[in-house]
Amino acid sequence: MELLRVENISKNYSGHQALNDVSLSIPKGSIFGLLGPNGAGKTTLIRIITKIIEQDSGKAFLNDSEITPELVRKIGYLPEERGLYKKMKVGEQLLYIARLKGLSRADAVSKIKEWLKRLELTPWHSKNIEDLSKGMAQKVQFIATVLHKPDLIILDEPFSGFDPVNANLIKDEILRLRDQGATVIFSTHRMESVEELCDHIALINKSEKILDGKKIDIKNEFKDSTFIITHEGSLPPSTDFEFISSSITETGLTESIVKDRTEGGPNNLVKSLIEKVEIHSFVEKIPSVNEIFIRQVQGETVVL
Amino acid sequence: MNNIGLIIAREYLTRVKKRSFIIMTLLTPLLIGAMFFFIGWSATREADTQTILVIDESEFFVDVFESDNEAIFIFADTNLDDAKTNVQNGDFDGLLYIPSLDINTPEGVTYYAPNNPSISMVRKLAKKIEREIENIKLTKSGIEKEVLDNLKADVSIATINLTEGGGEKETNSFGATGIGWASGFIIYMFIFVYGAMCMRGVVEEKTSRIIEVIIASVKPFQLMLGKVLGIASVGLTQFVLWIILGIGISTAVGTFMGGDAKSMAEVQQQQMEQMDIPVSEEEVAKQEAQNAVFSDITNALSSVNIPLVIVSFLFYFLAGYLLYGALFAAIGSAVDSDADAQQFMFPVTIPLILAMVSLNGVINDPNGSLAFWMSMIPFTSPVIMMMRVPFGVPIWELVLSMVLMIGGFVFTIWVASRIYRIGILMHGTKVNYKVLAKWFMQKN
The missing domain is CATH 3.40.50.300 (P-loop containing nucleotide triphosphate hydrolases)
Structure with missing residues (x-):
């Protein structure tokens, strides 16, 4: 209605x-x-x-x-x-x-x-x-x-x-x-x-x-298979994902943001990561409205 | 329509309830009264008494210089130089020196003073001397003083209107001029004061941004009309209160003073009768003269069609305000502050100022073509027609002028509302006449 x-x-x-x-x-x-x-x-x-x-x-x-x-x-x-x-x-x-x-x-x-x-x-x-x-x-x-x-x-x-x-x-x-x-x-x-x-x-x-x-719906649409991983040690480079950024958390763990490059969903990424580091958490990064807003508005600006 | 009622009520009540409104309503008649009193007082006031030393070597004028409120004359036999020192020492305000003169060529009269004497004083002295010389000459040529006194005459002309029915009506230009001028001036003041009030109200609504809250439930036109009408009723209220106050005060003063004067006179007469003193002729004449003045004023008022004046006054008072008030509201809607409004106010008020300026011409010829045309044009007619009405205006002219006036304010309200509806929502635009024209043409 x-x-x-x-x-x-x-x-x-x-x-x-x-x-x-x-x-x-x-x-x-x-x-x-x-x-x-x-x-x-x-x-x-x-x-x-x-x-x-x-x-x-x-x-x-x-x-x-x-x-x-x-x-x-x-x-x-x-x-x-x-x-x-x-x-x-x-x-x-x-x-x-x-x-x-x-x-x-x-x-x-x-x-x-x-x-x-x-x-x-x-x-x-x-x-x-x-x-x-x-x-x-x-x-x-x-x-x-x-x-x-x-x-x-x-x-x-x-x-x-x-x-x-x-x-x-x-x-x-x-x-x-x-x-x-x-x-x-x-x-x-x-x-x-x-x-x-x-x-x-x-x-x-x-x-x-x-x-x-x-x-x-809009947030789902703007998801771009980016994940936030909390892990021990440092993440070696790999073709399975694109490394975006990382930072140290309060508990001494590392929090890395990566983009999935594997075929077939998050499970494949997890498989690849398990072999490299000890994973404490694995979360999909949902874009905030703010990010969508800025991406859309600036995208338009770039086109013009 | 219900909304317009609410708006009018708000505009009216917030203003009438203000302390300043009550104070001004009570104070203005007092101030105007005080102003007239001051004007009257300063016009009739006598200058401070001056002491003037006179040296009259001709000895013609010994009886001429009688001391009065303005000047005290003291004759002296001293020589001129001593007298001059006296004046310089400040013992006297001036020194009039009349040498022994030949009646046919009176020359050498001199006035010495420490500072420039007033023109009226010098003229007065000259007149006294002239008149005395005249008298001496006339007496010399054999005319007696009594004959001289009888020569003087005092004439006043009565003006009579030949009315259409063939009757005659005594008129009094003095009364008509007074009433016309006063009502024209009051309308002029009213339009200015309340037009500015209207404009400030609109600017306030615009700058405080309340307009967006209000405009969502009211049409701009309703808001503007409500404001203009609400303020008009404030003005009307104030005016009615003034009339009531005026009547109240004048009756109060009248009964007090009148009663007093009457009883005083009675008491006086009684006393005189008791004491058997005959009332001097002079005093009787004085009283009669006073009565004549009062009957003149009553005459002046009775020769004017008072009900017509009141009805026309109320009409032009309202219609004139509506015409200009709408334009002031439009100005208020276009600008962002009171200060910006000045440049637009001036052209709007030019016709009004023109009307005030041409009042003199209209008084000289209340039925001439200048008066006729200016009382037809709605922008000047409130002031000019009110000047003419007390003199008597053909009914068709009055009706035509009123119809044009109604057409005039309907037109200005329409123009103003077209500017208002756009302007009231515009902020930070640099407004000039081109922009106003664009808003006027814009379809919505």
Whole structure:
């Protein structure tokens, strides 16, 4: 079941191609990582989905119906550039934003109370935003994004400006919202959070989508039979593997990274290695999202 | 539409609840009152009393120089050099030296002072001498003083409007000018103050980036219109409060002062009756003159169609603000800071400044072609039409001007919204008129 579908979207800013024929499908209940270097077109795509700007061609669907300004209310969007009315009180500000999103006054008030309590902001209810620390203002902004229980939550760099404690608090809230049925899109270049939270990813570079799918599938696809071996002594050169690097571990063993050159799978490599050194561990090296990201983005650069 | 309501409410409430709004609302009438009081006071204020030494060798002017609030004249028989030393020592502020002169060629009158005397003082002295010489000459040619006094006359012209029905209506240009000028000026100030407020509000939303949060649930047009209308209601509130305050204060002062004055007069009269002292004719005349002044002011007001002035004022007050407020909002959306806004504000405000500058011309000829055209063009009509309305404007002209005004602000709001919807999301772009034109044409 997909919640959001984007079909062949293109957008041109007076001569500059911001998005070129991008299609995406985001499954319901997933945490979707939208990755890409700066200026790749992530924000443009999000702004098209949230109807802030209009695409030149292509369509975006939420729950199989084309997104209209009314449907945008089912989306909660946390922009990368955070902003709140500095001179407004926390409670009033949240009430205003919630009302703009169509919540009734009573409903909004009770939800605000609940959320402020959850994020430990209750004592700040009647303080002006300008009196809050940056981290607290960010939390208020997060509440503003999710207050109206949107089906789709779009978070642009959600952890920037948070200390580790608060970042974890927000992370838990994101997972909780997902468990309650929301779908989350992450737009980020902080790969560790993607590694930890996302189950689907898409990579956008130079206004084109170059990769998307389940995180596990993509990782498998990018495996290149590289193995990490912990062993005693040093590894003599051999035609069975290509030596990449090695280092000494805390326990005095050597950790070597090698690429399998044998035919027929890891067992053959192990056989060859057993004859040469004493093996303590043998693990396949799964590429991190970060590595995939850099390889893809730089590969593109080299081609050009 | 519901959203526009919410936006208007926010814009309105955050501003009206501010302490500065309450303080300014209370303080401004006081400041304006104080300003008028100061102007009146400084215009009628007499200069400090000067002591002037007079040496009159001709002996024609012994009775002419009577001491008053401005100057105390002291006649001296000393010679000129001694008197000069006295003045230099600072014993006197000035020395008027009149040599023994020939009536037909009065020459050699000199005024000595340690510093430059004021023009009005010198003129006053010259006039006194001139008038006395005139009198001497006239007396010499056989005309009696009584006849002379009777020659003086005082004429004032009453102006009457011939109305269409054939009736006559007494008009008073003074009252019409005052009302027209004041309302034109207030509209001008209002547009500037609230237009700038509107612009700052937009810049704040843009620089604080709240715009992206808001814009996801509201159309840019709604946001802009909500802001412009919200601020308009702030202005209207302030204005209504001023009217209430003004009426309140003037009634309070009126009953206090009026009642007081009346009872004072009564008490005085009673006292005089009791003491059997006849009220001097002079005082009666003075009182009558005062009454005449008051009836002039009431006349001035009654000759102007006050309800029409109020209705037109509210209309031009709002419409003028909407027209300029939308443009100010567009400027705010295009720039990244208040400082960048200056270069765009100036061209927008030129028509308004032009209207203020040409007010004098309009006052001289409230129904001339300059007045007519400037009260039709929506950019200048709020100020110029308000100047003309108290003088009486043909109803078709007023209606046409209002229709054009509505068309004008609908047009500027449309233009502004096209710039606003792009500009509000643009950061760090170097904005010039070409860029603005491009945004305007851009389809979305």
